[in-house]
Amino acid sequence: MKEVSYVVVFPTIFSKNKIPQxxxxxxxxxxVxxxxxxSVKRDGDVILVNSGDPVFASSAINLLFGxxxxxxxxxxxxxxxxxxxEITSIGGNLLLKGEKFLVTVEGTTKGFFPKDVEIAATSNIIEKKSKLGAQPGTEGNYDKLLYTYLTKNNAYICIFIDNGQGGIPFTSTKQNAICCVYDELSAVSCFETIKQGYDTKIIVCYNKKSDLLNIVKTLNQIIPRLVKEKISIDFFQVKINLxxxxxxxxxxxxxxxxMLNE
Known part of the structure; x- marks a missing residue:
């Protein structure tokens, strides 16, 4: 039977009541x-994505706020x-020679504690991967994290895990905002506005056409997070030197x- 890898999305604490969004x-x-x-569906407090290419799908999803x-x-x-x-099998295959590993299990258990799984899996990996010289690490000292999350019916043994962007889902506030980007500081302000869930319209103000290159480079870091196929941005030339x-x-x-006139 073919083993399927899923993308598992962990919402921020502020997004747990906004999971449908x-x-x-x-x-x-x-x-896009x-x-x-x-499929994209909920399993307890996490979102499960069945994608044709989990690597590229996880990369795309990690652009999102929330x-x-x-x-x-x-x-x-x-x-x-x-x-x-499964932790022993997957975790053992991920380890390199001499690496320190940490088994971490969180979530909902039935008839056992997460710590029981951590201890049993750690012992099994040490026994079965003794030739690699793999050693158990601590929370403050490890080379590889072997993370597992448990929902009511399922367990998700992670092959790869990455930190997200934080914040809350785009447009979840059901409110609009307008941001003007003209330098790095204003771009950060725009980024944070989107991060707080506002449906944000972006305008660009610039003094010289030569300023546009840096502004556009900055916008390329912001635009993908707007979760839209088409985005309209208005450009205004302001003849005041910065x-x-x-x-x-x-x-x-x-x-x-x-902005007030937009």
Whole structure:
């Protein structure tokens, strides 16, 4: 039987009451990125994505706000022996010679404690991978984390896990905002506005055409997080030099006036 790897999405604590919106955003960004998927569904506090290419799908999903972690994992039943066996198999294959590893298990258990699984899996890996010289590490000292998350019925043994962007899902506030990007600081402000779940319209103010290159490079880091197939950005030339405190404040005042008229 072919083993299937899933993308497991862990919402931030602020997104746990907004999971339907996060699921919608996941579907949208996968479509925008031309990533095929057969299902996106909830399993307890996590979201399970069955994708044709978990690596590219997880990379796309990790652009979204409202995500604490993204993992590529194998799914097994939430049964003690099955979980320990799968952690031993998958975790053991991920280890390199002499690496220190840490087995961490979190989530919902039935008839056992997460610590029981951690101890049993750690012992099995040490025994079966003794030739590699693999050693158990500690929370503050390890080379590889072998992470498993348990839901009511399933266990997800992670092959790969990465930190997400944090924040809350895009458009989850059901409120609109407008941001003007003209330098690095304004770009950070725009980024944080989107991160807080606002449906954000972006405008660009610039002094010289030569300024546009850096602004566009910055926008390329922001635009993918808007989860839209088509995005309209208005450009305004403001003939005020940004050098000097007084000029800078005048430029910002003009940018604010433009935003208020949009």
């Amino acid at each position: 996060l699921i919608s955003n996941i579907k949208k960004i996968l479509k 990125r031309n990533q095929e998927f057969s 995500v604490e972690k993204v993992a590529i994992a194998r799914q097994v039943k939430n049964e003690f022996k099955t979980i320990v066996s 050098s000097g405190t007084k000029n800078y404040l005048n430029f910002v005042s003009m940018a604010i006036e433009i």
